[in-house]
Amino acid sequence: MVLYEVVGNMHVHTPYSDGVWYHAQVAEAAAEAGIDLVIVTDHNVWVDGVEGYYGNVLLLAGEEMHDVQRMPQCNHLLVYGAEQELAPHPGDDQKLIDTVNEKGGLCFLAHPVERSAPLGPDLAAIPWVDWEVNGYTGIELWNYMSEFKALAQSRVAALFYALHPDWGIRGPFSHTIRLWERLLAQGRRVVAIGGADAHGNTYSMGPWERVVFSYRHLFKGVNTHILVPHMLTRDMAQDKSTIYDALRAGHCFIGYDALGSTRGFRFFVRSGSRLVTMGDELKREAALIFQIEVPAPADTRLLCNGKVVARGSGRRLDYTTAVPGVYRVEVYRQHRWRRRAWIFSNPVYVY
Numbered sequence: 001m002v003l004y005e006v007v008g009n010m011h012v013h014t015p016y017s018d019g020v021w022y023h024a025q026v027a028e029a030a031a032e033a034g035i036d037l038v039i040v041t042d043h044n045v046w047v048d049g050v051e052g053y054y055g056n057v058l059l060l061a062g063e064e065m066h067d068v069q070r071m072p073q074c075n076h077l078l079v080y081g082a083e084q085e086l087a088p089h090p091g092d093d094q095k096l097i098d099t100v101n102e103k104g105g106l107c108f109l110a111h112p113v114e115r116s117a118p119l120g121p122d123l124a125a126i127p128w129v130d131w132e133v134n135g136y137t138g139i140e141l142w143n144y145m146s147e148f149k150a151l152a153q154s155r156v157a158a159l160f161y162a163l164h165p166d167w168g169i170r171g172p173f174s175h176t177i178r179l180w181e182r183l184l185a186q187g188r189r190v191v192a193i194g195g196a197d198a199h200g201n202t203y204s205m206g207p208w209e210r211v212v213f214s215y216r217h218l219f220k221g222v223n224t225h226i227l228v229p230h231m232l233t234r235d236m237a238q239d240k241s242t243i244y245d246a247l248r249a250g251h252c253f254i255g256y257d258a259l260g261s262t263r264g265f266r267f268f269v270r271s272g273s274r275l276v277t278m279g280d281e282l283k284r285e286a287a288l289i290f291q292i293e294v295p296a297p298a299d300t301r302l303l304c305n306g307k308v309v310a311r312g313s314g315r316r317l318d319y320t321t322a323v324p325g326v327y328r329v330e331v332y333r334q335h336r337w338r339r340r341a342w343i344f345s346n347p348v349y350v351y
């Protein structure tokens, strides 16, 4: 099965909400970082007329929606492909999710778990709290800025990790992984994505002032790698639907590209005549043969229903079983003297 890879960052702000750079500059930063796709998600505003190819980078426009009246802030929803402004439905996240689905869009619960940094309102926690909702495409399993907030628990820590984020960033929160596992155990299909939540803001602390986490820096960080069945055509409308179809199907993985490019990671499962990849369902016909390819030697783990069932340290991991379940892959690398997440796949659902 040949798949083509589109590396994207799907959580980005511009001055239409609280970001600093406009679309063309954001696309330039994406090109410098070597990614293929940016989806701009300004708060409660869908910006029409900006989508298209900027050089080799495809820029699309989604929206990050929330009830602005609700205090404290919570329940941010990333919306893609609804193709229109969706008036917020204050206090009714289920209605908003239903509306996104009616419009043919996709939506993801943004930064579902957060810990406040006690340094000002900019760094307050904005978790997802309404777990009764259903019908959403997935969750933002790994949000780079959520992780920074959790690390910035004092002024000294904030300054250190702002200057040396790779000493801090370790992977999705275990709490978020447990929430995801719980949803998967209910039989739901929940697509995991990772995002930067890029704003490009300048922060100051006494005489010290600098842009913390530039767009370019963040686009080399936590990205979503989308696997599509054919090469993109540079026809914007066609490529957009190819990308959103793959995303909806969960044909994607999260890569922390700061530790080395994660391009080339693949995860296939074969049973009899059927071969599937992450996001797919597979009916067991014969033995289940798992094939995992990693772009560089790394600590690779295959999990079934949240438990590790196979582990390897090379560029390839093969495993055969007859046991159905929800299978996914986690890959770790050593960096700055500790184990850090490098790749999180979406699941293959075997029944």
Ligand SMILES: [Zn+2]
Residues within 6 Å of the ligand: 064, 076, 110, 111, 126
């Ligand atoms: Zn948000």
Ligand SMILES: [Zn+2]
Residues within 6 Å of the ligand: 011, 012, 013, 064, 197
């Ligand atoms: Zn955001």
